[in-house]
Amino acid sequence: MKQPINIFWFRRDLRLDDNRGFYEALKSDHPVLPIFIFDSEILESLPKDDARVTFIYNTLQTMRKTLQDEHSSSIAIYHGTPESVFKKLVESYEINTVFTNRDYEPYAIKRDKDIETFLEENNTAFNTYKDQVIFEENEVVKNDGDPYRVYTPFMKTWKAAFKTIDLEIYYTNSYLDNLVENTRLPNLELSDLGFEKSTQEITDYDVTPTLIQEYEAKRNFPAKDATSRLGPHLRFGTVSIRKMVKKAIAEKNEIFWQELIWREFFMQILWHFPHTLTKSFKPKYDTIKWRNNETEFKAWCQGKTGYPLVDAGMRELNETGFMHNRVRMLVGSFLCKHLLIDWRWGEAYFAEKLHDYEMASNIGNWQWVAGSGVDAAPYFRIFNPTTQIEKFDKDLKYISKWVPEFQELTYTSQIVDHKEARERCLKVYKEAVS
């Protein structure tokens, strides 16, 4: 007879410590088989040298090594659709319960529902836990149960709710001996996935006390490189949000803490309003007559608009997979307002390029810059790409780094005139939304 086991399914929580679902699995009655599935449907849509796939792959190999060397175990790595992998697993093992952490994106919600149904049909329980956020789903809503659509009251209620909880850290170390003993669980090479090692690397995060203390003063200046670079680590779970919030509070920096709350704000917006994945939160904005000029879109993607701060941002993105938040706001506004290109085009380009791509934050922020989303500034506030330089890159350090030719005759001429583009935008937006 097969020995009963439990499974822990790693997804966006690639760490061994302070991992809620992993902790619950390890404390259960049966030995735990940790697994990871490279979802073939998701991989199909990605470039073959995607830095995020390399990052996930390398992180898993490091985790496997720790479990092999220190706990005579490992992580089983599969490639396929989750359904096909679970079909094989239920044939090979007697599985009592599958443990995992909740994922709130529309695709993930449907995937998990399907897996839960399949497991139930095979007499296996599916236990899910909150790990990715401090507050999920309906936990921070108005008194009448309605979701917040504006950030500041959401943030205040979030903070009030936070005072009432004891933020537990889930120390797994004392339970790691409850893993199945097998150091030779299935593994894969990147090439087995049809991928190659990316030349771009996801940078390590460095959230020092000094960074948090100086965050408010420096965060708006792209040349200072004074933000945390936490994005990919929160996305793939190599950092625990609980530990990060504790750190922010220890340094008494409300602004850094509030950025982490923005992340949860947009996550609950996408969860409550999944239609915003493809549609404007404010329906009238879907009647805007976008110009969608493909040549201009290409120039924007390549950082060749003739507006140096916009071009610097796009070149930084293309070369490194990162762009400073201040510049993300400007390039986004420039695309939607100066060029009148649909926010969905920009959203898709960022989704392909950003190492810290996070569906809820990307959609939420793109709709914010387009004016179509929650809590957006009125549409007639249009960023001026020249005065933004005076405010945020006065000594031209950031621009010189990414667009060294910007003061030379060889530099591209401006693809639109600011004043004309501004007036055109106001007219088109007004026709649609007022």
Ligand code: FAD
């Ligand atoms: P820090 O400034 O150090 O902030 C720490 C963390 O707080 C971030 O890693 C992030 O998790 C969170 N955070 C900060 N600002 C925001 C914000 N405005 N919205 C949501 N979370 C925030 N952020 C993403 O994580 N993924 C995206 O795909 C994404 N797309 C964006 C698209 C546009 C058009 C704009 C204007 C912003 C986008 N942002 C996105 C938000 C923000 O620009 C990045 O989180 C930030 O620049 C990442 O750098 P950092 O990790 O050094 O951030």
